[in-house]
Amino acid sequence: GFYVGTAVAGGGHHLEQDYPDPFTYDREYRRILANQFSSVSPENQMKWEFIHPEQDQYNFEAADAIVDFAERHRQVVRGHTLLWHSQNPEWLEQGDFTDEELRAILRDHITTVVGRYAGRIQQWDVANEIFNEQGQLRTQDNIWIRELGPGIVADAFRWAHQADPEALLFFNDYGVESDNAKSDAYYALTQDLMAQGVPVHGFSVQAHLSTRYGFPGDLEQNLRRFDELGLETAVTELDVRMDLPESGVPTDAQLRQQADYYQRALDACLAVEDCNSFTIWGFTDKYSWVPVFFEGQGSATIMTEDFDRKPAFFALQSAL
Numbered sequence: 001g002f003y004v005g006t007a008v009a010g011g012g013h014h015l016e017q018d019y020p021d022p023f024t025y026d027r028e029y030r031r032i033l034a035n036q037f038s039s040v041s042p043e044n045q046m047k048w049e050f051i052h053p054e055q056d057q058y059n060f061e062a063a064d065a066i067v068d069f070a071e072r073h074r075q076v077v078r079g080h081t082l083l084w085h086s087q088n089p090e091w092l093e094q095g096d097f098t099d100e101e102l103r104a105i106l107r108d109h110i111t112t113v114v115g116r117y118a119g120r121i122q123q124w125d126v127a128n129e130i131f132n133e134q135g136q137l138r139t140q141d142n143i144w145i146r147e148l149g150p151g152i153v154a155d156a157f158r159w160a161h162q163a164d165p166e167a168l169l170f171f172n173d174y175g176v177e178s179d180n181a182k183s184d185a186y187y188a189l190t191q192d193l194m195a196q197g198v199p200v201h202g203f204s205v206q207a208h209l210s211t212r213y214g215f216p217g218d219l220e221q222n223l224r225r226f227d228e229l230g231l232e233t234a235v236t237e238l239d240v241r242m243d244l245p246e247s248g249v250p251t252d253a254q255l256r257q258q259a260d261y262y263q264r265a266l267d268a269c270l271a272v273e274d275c276n277s278f279t280i281w282g283f284t285d286k287y288s289w290v291p292v293f294f295e296g297q298g299s300a301t302i303m304t305e306d307f308d309r310k311p312a313f314f315a316l317q318s319a320l
């Protein structure tokens with residue numbers, strides 16, 4: 001009943017020039033993916049820009065391949081994601097639609113994508129990163145909330161639930177590992193939606209951690225307050241980045257500190273009753289998004305670029 005997952009690399013902005021699709025072309029990568037994990041999350045392949053590149057065109061190839069792979073290896077899948085301010089296709093962001101048309105576009109997208117994989121997705125990140133650091137809804141950069149108002153979030157959950165009544169439907173965000181303004185906003189919103197009977201089932205923390213900022217020591221306590229609302233909780237995108245020395249190679253002390261963060265994140269989830277899904281955002285530095293998105297930082301995953309196991313790998317293994 002406890003799932004240990006990883007993101008499946010592919011379709012990332014940081015990968016396009018450097019690698020052919022790792023999921024398709026890297027045998028060693030696939031072997032480890034199949035052997036070590038019981039859950040998989042498409043890192044990009046179910047995002048709007050990837051799965052719905054033109055208004056009248058869906059691209060299911062990569063997502064289908066991941067879901068098929070997961071089933072062949074008796075893994076579950078976390079779907080990611082349906083309502084987000086980022087990685088939307090140009091036709092959507094630049095399009096000139098009436099409110100009514102936009103609403104229909106979102107409803108059709110959710111119905112089509114969730115419906116296609118109905119019964120095969122354990123958890124869906126329905127709404128991703130809808131609050132800013134101050135705990136305010138992203139009324140400027142999130143096209144859905146900006147154009148259609150906050151009520152669209154509840155509708156997204158309702159449509160997803162209609163399309164797949166078995167899937168557990170989540171709010172997912174970064175920077176909500178601790179009890180803070182942003183996680184408080186989710187706490188209030190999920191309570192409110194649940195009271196209205198909206199099918200919200202989970203709250204998940206991405207956990208893109210950095211040794212620069214320290215470990216969120218109240219992670220367990222924060223997950224627990226959502227657990228006590230009757231929600232599932234999950235860790236969905238854990239990685240632990242660090243400032244790399246000149247050589248580019250982390251020191252032993254850095255790797256030990258990283259292992260400690262991974263282990264504490266896992267322990268926090270294990271300690272909370274309905275935290276049943278624990279996912280790392282890629283298992284090898286070879287394809288990690290971190291060096292491209294965070295300058296000077298890297299080595300964020302549990303294996304090196306050559307798939308050598310770091311202390312973090314063994315720390316997770318021994319904690320399970």
Ligand code: XIL
Pocket residue numbers: 011012013014043044128174206237289
């Ligand atoms: C990142 C991917 O890892 C990259 O490949 C992509 O280019 C950009 O997005 N929060 C999320 C994830 O919810 O979807 C993001 O994934 C990382 C931050």
